[in-house]
Amino acid sequence: MHMSRGSRTALLASCAALLLATSACGDDQPEEAATQQVHLYGTDGNMSNSYPEELGDRAGLVNGMKGTTPLTPLPEDFKKRLLSVDPQLDGFLYAAEAYDAVVISALAAEVAGTTDPAAIAKQIVGITNGGTRCGTPAECLxxxxxxxxxxxxxVSITRAGFTDAGEPATASYATLHFDGDRLNDAKMEFVGAGDESAASAKSPPKVDRSSNGGDAPLVLGGLLPKTGDLALAYPPMAAGAALAIKELNDAGGVLGKDVVWIDGDDGTNPTVAKATVARHLAEGVHVIIGAGGSGITAAVLDDVVKKGRILFSPSNTAASLTSAEDRGLYFRTAPPDSLQGRALADVILRDGPHKIAIVARKDSYGEGLQDVVRSELERAGFGGDKVRLLSYEPGEGAEAPPIDFSDGARQIKEFGADAVLIIGFSESAAVVRALADADVPLAALARR
Incomplete structure (x- = not known):
């Protein structure tokens, strides 16, 4: 912040007269008042209304926490349609992306004239680029x-379609703010990222539709986080998928038959996800919608593509998945973190921090996004002496030991960070607790 000489003189005089204990008053303030408050930041994995529940009676620690999530301004009509599926829905994280993943899969099957996954996959990118524009199953089918x-x-595919890699060329991000233990929608802002020219210009193969309708129904299988560390994101994703299935079938289904949905849990755990994938493959699922977390997708992708099936995630953001060996069978409606990292760095830099700690769960999502944000901060002039990278093992399954971040919290306090970005899912609440236990001066505590 720039301050004129006259303003500075007036401020110093005011401070001296009123004996205000603030850092603007020179060296006479109490030591406690000079302590730099530490602001918390989060990402799509923990910026939701269910996250404070993980802190129990310490939910207020998230007060003032800010972050980003892939989100377009959702039409009120779409929200109402989601609530008709799940009246208890408390947030819309990845609901639009789940809806679009299901609809795009179904439209690709209708265009392909078959439920053969290989043929469907060849049409998915083309469904989002070129041709007559439409936005609902009733319009598109x-x-x-x-x-x-x-x-x-x-709802999530708005400005441009998919790239050749099968992911959005552009994205919209919402900046989110906790007031108390709830997100304040009135403070939400939207920022765009990406490049429309990155959308694919390739034409999909032409199809002979003369024999349409002979296949069995299109079968989609869920691989969404009903349980585990990402379970907080399950309700909106499940509602989005359910709404899409309903509207597809209300519009006549695909190839003359209702689309079939077989539920399934990824458990935010590779072992659980692999078991669900095996069941889906045995039951003849053509397209698997999921997984929820990027690390889970990385663990099951080979199992899916070896069997020639499609894996289509509404919430994977790891940049590494853009170049994964997928035989053209992996797609996602969530944008890669190469886009989110820019938006997230911007949110942090707006507050003018001096030292930033970035804490990430050890997997492709956490460490991938951590690296992108670090690069963006370096580009803004934050060298290695201004940024500290830390990580934690998230553990797998209910039997995993509790996360101990006490040493990491001590390092952050000694480093003197005034901003801490936490990249993780529900388990990352352990990081917030550890910071408070280590007497890191969280901004939320100063507000009490």
Missing amino acids: PLARDGEDIEYRS
């Missing part, structure tokens, strides 16, 4: 049945 090229634009 009749066009596809008539053999028209379509360009799907809906």
